[in-house]
């Protein structure tokens with residue numbers, strides 16, 4: 001089987017690249033072995049919230065000037081980063097996904113996390129409210145409402161986060177008949193299952209009525225992000241129906257906004273004519289004269305998936321785009337050069353909350369994101385997203401935007 005471009009990985013970077021190429025008329029195949037980081041996402045997209053030395057960043061575009069030359073943003077170039085950033089909201093809107101930026105054009109916004117802290121982000125999906133500053137105050141009375149028995153929304157942590165910033169919080173639980181049916185099996189009480197139930201108009205309207213019954217003149221109502229899975233407008237309607245400012249706060253994974261975004265991106269890719277191969281894994285590649293000629297997958301066996309151009313978007317250790325043994329770290333499909341310290345004691349810090357070096361391991365590329373293999377550039381193999389060397393996206397808070405911007409940059413190069 002022959003395609004114009006074959007992309008390995010089914011996460012954010014792969015889908016953005018695939019949609020861009022497919023819409024420009026290139027016949028694309030995406031091979032995706034499993035769940036991706038969007039399933040665990042906060043529902044916000046980080047651009048840059050810390051420099052590699054740990055310095056906090058409030059104005060990412062300015063701070064990017066300090067990044068080393070091997071960082072993906074430095075390879076894209078700061079002017080190009082600006083230009084791509086402007087293209088991101090319309091790109092996602094075309095896929096049915098609204099993205100919001102904080103109030104200040106040049107600065108990070110701040111979202112309330114499920115643990116009650118404020119974390120920087122550049123864009124948010126409809127579900128999240130981005131506050132314009134880390135010093136935001138929430139003066140007034142707030143009612144935090146949870147479903148009885150839903151343990152992945154810790155109301156005490158959320159209350160502590162709001163109270164620290166001026167609010168006076170009251171916590172209530174509601175027993176919604178449709179959600180009570182899920183409780184028969186406690187393992188069903190997960191965010192996405194509740195969200196599926198809340199997709200029915202009669203169910204979410206009944207929930208709104210239950211919330212209103214619990215209200216005693218509060219100025220704010222805080223709800224878990226389990227609404228609008230099928231149609232994000234539901235969140236806007238809930239905001240209109242509740243006589244207070246409604247703030248949605250993330251739950252523990254799985255992430256309803258992240259999974260919705262993944263489904264909508266996949267739909268956009270397929271509607272543009274792309275072929276998405278789910279539940280299959282690229283396992284090997286053939287190299288001819290230094291170029292990749294085809295890949296093979298676990299399910300298709302001997303079938304050659306041929307193309308002039310391949311994109312590796314397999315997502316680092318988390319996505320199994322990299323594999324570790326006690327001795328080494330390797331990229332399993334193409335045998336590419338991986339950047340990691342040879343001294344294994346530097347791979348991780350036993351303090352869980354510290355910067356973890358293993359999250360910065362990645363595939364080496366040239367300045368155009370073409371992969372290196374044995375020190376040589378592979379001219380028809382590009383690398384995008386968290387598989388890239390040169391950044392520790394979790395420590396820097398840059399994960400989603402490195403994925404999106406590297407995908408846009410590489411797709412433009414392929415189109416040229």
Ligand SMILES: Cc1cc2nc3c(=O)[nH]c(=O)nc-3n(C[C@H](O)[C@H](O)[C@H](O)COP(=O)(O)OP(=O)(O)OC[C@H]3O[C@@H](n4cnc5c(N)ncnc54)[C@H](O)[C@@H]3O)c2cc1C
Nearest residue numbers: 009011013033034036037042046282315319385386399400
């Ligand atoms: C748990 C978690 C939560 C995160 N939350 C956020 C957040 O809230 N905001 C933010 O900005 N960033 C977040 N990030 C950072 C994240 O890296 C990016 O947001 C981004 O989603 C990464 O996308 P990606 O496409 O590079 O990789 P991934 O999303 O990891 O996708 C890689 C995909 O490749 C597939 N794959 C791997 N090997 C193969 C193979 N051989 N064949 C076929 N498929 C293969 C995997 O199954 C997976 O589907 C988070 C990261 C993690 C790990």
